[in-house]
Amino acid sequence: MRIRNFRGVQSADIRLDGHTLLVGGNSVGKSTICDALDLALGPERMFRRPVVDEYDFHSAAYLPSDEGARPEIHIEVVLVDLSDTATLRFGAHLRKWDVESNDFADVEADAIDEADTRPWCLPIVFFGRFNPAEDDFEGGTFFAHPVPISDDLTAEIADLGGGRRSFTREDKRYSGYLYLRPNRTGSRALSLQRGSLLDTIIRLESDTEVTLWEKLRSDLADVALVAKDSKLEKILGQVKSRVSQFVSLGGASDDVQLHASELTRENIREVLRVFISNKPGAFAVPFGRLSTGSLNLVVFALLTYIAELRGDTSVIFAMEEPEIAIPPHAQRRLVDFVTTHMGQAIVTSHSPYVIERFEPENIVVLRRDDDGLLGSGPITLPVDFKLKRYRENRRQFAEAILARAVLVVEGATEASLIPVAADVMEADPALKYTHIDLAGVSVFDAGNDVSVPLYAPLFRSLGKPVYGMHDTPSQPLKADIAAKGQDFTEYKVIPYSGVEDLLITEMPASTKRRFLEKAPERPDYPSDCGSLAPSASDQDVDALLRDVLRHRKGAYYGYAAALVAEAEGATELPASIVSLLGLIDQQLTAEPASPAVDHASDPGEGS
Template structure:
């Protein structure tokens, strides 16, 4: 099974919204847009153990925290999931609740435009819905999942009822298990997931293994009961005897040879669930310790390993797996391996991430861009590359694309030198107390190297599709752009052509000789200094200094010398005006209007000053 469509109403920060998924999906969007909300909504409607939580929803799960009756109506949380790619077994099991799906219209076939001309057109799908609300009579919150189709039709002989899901059939826990939904949250302490409590990962494994090997808890209880702590060679034996001798003065004990004993458990399933612990020994040590004593990274991998175990027990490609930020405390190679394994073995993997090492594992058509407006309307769109944009261009710059996907805005530059120089200019602007400027790292702006002035316009429509402000800057092109390339510049939020033949011309012409001299002195002792260019000498005139700086920059093009030059600037006044003014304009564009709600708040791309991403 796969989730094809998810519809949310009145859930957390989403008043209403629809998310379309295409198989394995990467959810991207700004902080607080609702990526975690989507994952939590999936668990509400599909998670077999979610209903064990009491209450299943609370005040803040309702949009605007409005859950009380208004004008005679009680607000309801509704989360509907449409499941496609049903197996023959699922079609048989849910036969009375499935309906046809039109992929062309992304809607049920009978509701699609023009209706269902062919009743057998489209694949079978299973719509299910979670409904949650507050009950004033019970002063508590309630929620349950139901088959969304069909709804019973009331008649004159049937009394209308306000009972939750009164016209729908319950979608029970066993039905949910058939869907195989697993959820890996970002806060993976393992405090519950790795215990044997009901609904935990290990409890799920025990249940699945018991289906094949027979009752496991009964065997465990018998084994624990057989443990003799107070055997004759134990120090507990004397304590047991003394307790028995004294108790017999007041109680009539059984005639058993050991009416008083010491056991390691109360010998109930529930107590065993509480006290059983997984012990792990990791290298370089040899001593096993309780799982909760492991490092954060080890815990993350342990949780993921158990999820893989569950997936294998259920059968490859039969699990819908949602995971948030799989990169937490993991090195890049482990992040890639984890995602690749999930995509290969899960029926559907739904991921949120802030790591380029994770994001680069997804093709553009599997990236789902989420957006939410101030009225709580959530929308989704997939990344569609322009027809003339070759897939190999994407793959050749996949790491850069991954960073751009995470960014709030993208500045496309023509080469590696510009990609080094622009952040260095931003550093100086930020350090100048006379300039009101938010650094790109804080504003969520990334620089993208197009590798050529003629390539800069090609990326404008690519990033515009992602719903991001996109800026372009380059020097005079060697050859005039074709009409097609020139037309793409209209997709830039702001676009600037610098009247120079190259970045070296710009730097050596717009920077003062004093700055160039400081630069030449500072790099003269570097082991990679291009000695064939000569060195700074006393008495050099301005033209000679500019020529030497140009030769040095050209001789070490791509080696970071441009950024080293900018680093010698001490204020906005010393910076090259073309780059500085462009970055200041980008900053002004991204600032919220002064009369907008929250204006003046932090624009930290990492989420400082934002609501939690899950809301």
């Protein structure tokens, strides 16, 4: 797909090949991509008025220029793997697609050999603009091929779409685009308003919509709302009596009635609501009163119903941030369902539980610069990087993919104490420091010192600053492994054989004493280590601390992190860690916006 002049995106070319996970920082453009697809493909999107507004234009520039040129939103989409029905329906508008070059096979439209076995594709384009003559916005989707030939006799070329044939609401149903929005669809999903999910289901399921609405209207008219001999009946009788003095009534006993609706189709659509009861409890409430998580799941269930009615394999299912108010097991179930049952799933997420369900080649990383240039690219593992290593560290990779920068350390102990050191540095009033969590730095446990350099090329290829730190290895790293360390933005080999030596050597005795005085109170304190004597020398402190840390090594016990937490300021932290964290903070603070990756080949006409 290609996006031009839409919201924060001035220009973007994006390839969504099969099931795709879109990842990137907040406001990078994930929602913009899904909304752009909705404008181009969503059958119900045109029910919204206006179709676009001022802030759908890049930098809100929607007014004609002094030269008279009108800014336009362009969203071009190329659909492949069409169903036989769609191929037959859209035959006059199809072109051949070359998968290898990711471009049209017929560079000159229609100049194609009949024996060409490459697949057909359907290029379509959405245009949106402001019409000064009507003082309103207009928008519509059109077949991108063939492009009308302009001549002096073709006045319609100046119209929206330039004379192209409209890609109608009925046509859009063959593209099968469904869009699950976070916390936005739920407000009307189970209403009967035009374009709602329930309205869509009724139209897909029923060939007798007219009869359905007339039955609803007549049934509501027959509902008796006023009980016989009730106070309300007496009031209505008095109303009738007084009105009849000035207005000629029909003369029937029910000249003045009470109904639950105006009994028009549009009013019925507005007032009817579905009620749902869910556990715990059994009392039905309007669907909008359900919890956020339950409401999201209800909307998801409706979308799967629509997908089934349309035929799952022809459905393009976009799902934005399914993790909102949904527990991890439900997140995994949702993702597994759509990737198993739908023809194509396009998912945006900040959840590692969602990200870990996708293989690297199905994850598209987005980056956008200050000029609105949106770049995208898949995660490509280095040639010598084993897929097994990726799969064994899926959760860590998921967090690193979402991060602004990555700090690779050699073990769980280091990974647990780095954030604690950042806590101390952030709390130190004498230090100007941004916590790594706030700066968007993910701490990645490589497992051992030899593995630390292996991750540098991978994270560097994602356009992220990547930092590395490990102890001095017992043997020098092999040349090929050491060479990978050149991809680190900063690479620190601390001059100790282990993290315990680092902590003991670079932390002051007073801090170590405070820790050892409190440590025996912990329920998991090693009983054979003994406790610190009041008269213990600094050498005794170091010896006991080394013994305790050796017995309780690793992140599970958290002893090294607890020691670091005893520091009352940056001056009591290990200098090696403070210098590295300070350098990371300094570089990220000064770092400009990440440049966008190169665009893919031109995907369509009409640009």
